[in-house]
Amino acid sequence: MQQYKEEKDYSFNTVEAILRFQRLNFLQKIAVIRKGVTKEQLKQFKTAAGLDYPTIARLMSITPRYLHMKKSNDRFRQAMSDSIISIIDLYGFGYDHFNDPPFFNKWIKIGSPEKKYIPPIDYCDTMVGREEVKREIINIAYEKLSLPK
Numbered sequence: 001m002q003q004y005k006e007e008k009d010y011s012f013n014t015v016e017a018i019l020r021f022q023r024l025n026f027l028q029k030i031a032v033i034r035k036g037v038t039k040e041q042l043k044q045f046k047t048a049a050g051l052d053y054p055t056i057a058r059l060m061s062i063t064p065r066y067l068h069m070k071k072s073n074d075r076f077r078q079a080m081s082d083s084i085i086s087i088i089d090l091y092g093f094g095y096d097h098f099n100d101p102p103f104f105n106k107w108i109k110i111g112s113p114e115k116k117y118i119p120p121i122d123y124c125d126t127m128v129g130r131e132e133v134k135r136e137i138i139n140i141a142y143e144k145l146s147l148p149k
Helices: 001-005 015-022 024-037 040-047 055-060 064-069 077-096 101-110 128-139
Strands: none
Touching: 001 015, 001 077, 015 040, 015 077, 024 077, 040 055, 055 064, 055 077, 077 101
């Protein structure tokens, strides 16, 4: 257990930082999850991804008030950290495949014509939903789905 306490705190304050984290191996990500993501790290991601606390709260199945009550250095429990890292990882995956982070941030909120413009973020509150979004990202990267104009 001691090794997780020694795991460094990663920054998520830029798209580049999110991409670097997304490229870490699974053991490094698990160590971050077990140590616990801080509210400050979540706040950095929120800003870099153009999200707000109500959206993040919905993705984590918690209330926005719970997020607001946390202090900057407070750590989320492992299950919540797992959810946060999964979302950060999804955004890194999208940034990597789209090669246009601002457009990805827009797309995840509006969707594709083939999916009737259902915003992918609407189903990112479950692991199954996040996996579907990854499939959509891959399909867009290989031009099996179109992007909105």
